[in-house]
Amino acid sequence: MSIRRIWGTARRILSQLRHDPRTIALMILAPCLLMTILKYVYQNQGQVFQHVAGSLLGVFPMLVMFLITSVGTLRERSSGTLERLLILPITKLEFILGYATAFGIAAFIQAVVVSSVALGPLGLKISGSQLMLIVVAIIDALLGMAIGIFVSSFAKTEFQAVQFLPAILFPQLLLSGLLAPRSSMPSILRVISDYLPLTYAVDATEKVIVGRGTLTHDFVLLAIFLLALLGAGALTLKRQTN
Amino acid sequence: MQDGVSICDLKIIRDGKTIIPNLTMQIEPGMIVGLLGPSGSGKTTILRSIVGVQAIAAGTITVLGYPAGSKELRTRIGYFTQSASIYTDLTCIENLRYFAQILGQSEISVQEVLELVDLTKNQKQLASSLSGGERARLALATALLGKPELLILDEPTVGLDPVLRRDLWNLFHRLADQGKTLLISSHVMDEADRCDSLFLLREGCALASGTPVDLKASANTEEMDEVFISLVEKT
Numbered sequence: 078m079s080i081r082r083i084w085g086t087a088r089r090i091l092s093q094l095r096h097d098p099r100t101i102a103l104m105i106l107a108p109c110l111l112m113t114i115l116k117y118v119y120q121n122q123g124q125v126f127q128h129v130a131g132s133l134l135g136v137f138p139m140l141v142m143f144l145i146t147s148v149g150t151l152r153e154r155s156s157g158t159l160e161r162l163l164i165l166p167i168t169k170l171e172f173i174l175g176y177a178t179a180f181g182i183a184a185f186i187q188a189v190v191v192s193s194v195a196l197g198p199l200g201l202k203i204s205g206s207q208l209m210l211i212v213v214a215i216i217d218a219l220l221g222m223a224i225g226i227f228v229s230s231f232a233k234t235e236f237q238a239v240q241f242l243p244a245i246l247f248p249q250l251l252l253s254g255l256l257a258p259r260s261s262m263p264s265i266l267r268v269i270s271d272y273l274p275l276t277y278a279v280d281a282t283e284k285v286i287v288g289r290g291t292l293t294h295d296f297v298l299l300a301i302f303l304l305a306l307l308g309a310g311a312l313t314l315k316r317q318t319n
Numbered sequence: 320m321q322d323g324v325s326i327c328d329l330k331i332i333r334d335g336k337t338i339i340p341n342l343t344m345q346i347e348p349g350m351i352v353g354l355l356g357p358s359g360s361g362k363t364t365i366l367r368s369i370v371g372v373q374a375i376a377a378g379t380i381t382v383l384g385y386p387a388g389s390k391e392l393r394t395r396i397g398y399f400t401q402s403a404s405i406y407t408d409l410t411c412i413e414n415l416r417y418f419a420q421i422l423g424q425s426e427i428s429v430q431e432v433l434e435l436v437d438l439t440k441n442q443k444q445l446a447s448s449l450s451g452g453e454r455a456r457l458a459l460a461t462a463l464l465g466k467p468e469l470l471i472l473d474e475p476t477v478g479l480d481p482v483l484r485r486d487l488w489n490l491f492h493r494l495a496d497q498g499k500t501l502l503i504s505s506h507v508m509d510e511a512d513r514c515d516s517l518f519l520l521r522e523g524c525a526l527a528s529g530t531p532v533d534l535k536a537s538a539n540t541e542e543m544d545e546v547f548i549s550l551v552e553k554t
Binding site: 081082085086088089092093096097156157158160161162163164165166167316317318319 | 333334370371372374388390393394396402404405406408409410417418420421422423445461
């Protein structure tokens with residue numbers, strides 16, 4: 078494994094982002110805007126804002142990174158750059174780790190800005206630390222990225238890739254406990270939600286917000302989901318095709 | 320033969336359709352070999368199989384002494400694809416630096432290939448704002464990085480202006496003189512004369528092979544198009 082090739086790939090992806098300032102602005106400003114809207118939608122229900130806005134801090138990075146990677150890797154597949162790369166001395170793992178590094182950095186910046194806006198001017202109160210919130214946001218972003226790389230192999234067009242957002246992530250969002258506590262769900266849905274990564278992402282964020290409970294369990298499960306999805310993503314990168 | 324490329328009884332089926340029924344060909348090292356045929360004759364498929372990205376149904380392909388697609392070949396083949404596989408949202412120099420990093424090549428080699436394809440003055444330009452010909456040259460530059468021994472070039476001169484085309488062919492000849500092997504596909508028959516040897520291809524089958532002079536002599540004509548027509552009519 079070569080750090081040079083991983084970092085080279087990460088730098089290349091970050092350069093692509095840098096040439097696309099509109100995407101960067103949308104990545105950072107859209108979550109801030111949504112947070113602000115939430116604040117005023119729930120202006121008479123402070124408790125609801127605390128709950129929803131806090132959890133969304135973990136969900137935004139996942140949604141955004143999912144969209145960017147699924148379209149980005151689809152583009153690499155269809156433009157021939159991926160095939161072009163894989164005949165060179167780069168391994169699939171290095172390629173994926175390059176993506177993870179680049180989007181980890183992007184997620185860090187996004188999480189710092191959005192959480193600062195939420196905790197500062199918007200008056201979101203958390204009992205845990207902001208640093209922990211940022212760590213959870215980065216893990217969530219990497220999870221979104223891994224799902225994005227994986228599902229992009231099932232899409233032939235960018236239209237299809239974008240449609241995987243409602244198809245793959247929204248059901249997880251509904252079952253994650255963000256909208257209704259999981260304990261109030263029918264047992265079948267609760268069991269399904271036990272096997273979905275977003276459940277643990279939302280759970281970890283909530284723990285940071287209330288400042289109670291240990292994060293170890295969530296982190297271990299999220300790491301397992303992340304590794305499995307990255308592995309599945311690597312398998313979808315084919316050196317040889319028909 | 321350790322160098323060059325040798326293809327034996329190659330068969331390629333794609334989506335249930337036989338693209339290459341049975342192909343045997345030998346490419347000698349240090350030569351410019353032209354793969355000529357109309358579009359749809361299987362040129363790209365053959366080139367892809369030599370590079371190792373095309374799944375094959377039967378046969379063997381040996382490239383520089385290794386089976387096609389081997390790990391050992393990853394720094395030794397330069398591949399130029401028809402669709403110019405570059406990152407259009409990066410500048411020329413960023414594209415080349417990335418591929419150089421993957422290959423473990425220095426900044427000097429980046430400047431070298433930029434100069435070879437005459438893109439030095441465009442190096443800070445986004446690839447998306449390049450003309451078609453400039454994009455093709457950028458993709459060619461990425462293929463030249465690391466001075467690969469074997470260059471697989473899929474229609475590298477399509478759409479280029481005649482002066483540039485001449486310059487590129489001069490470059491190809493210089494590379495061949497240095498001992499590199501070049502396999503170049505084209506559907507433009509008049510590029511045939513610039514190759515050392517030719518394979519004429521139609522519907523996945525080699526109609527004939529030989530030097531341009533011999534092929535023309537055997538068909539008793541001066542035009543490569545005529546050679547092709549006479550070969551098709553004979554079969």
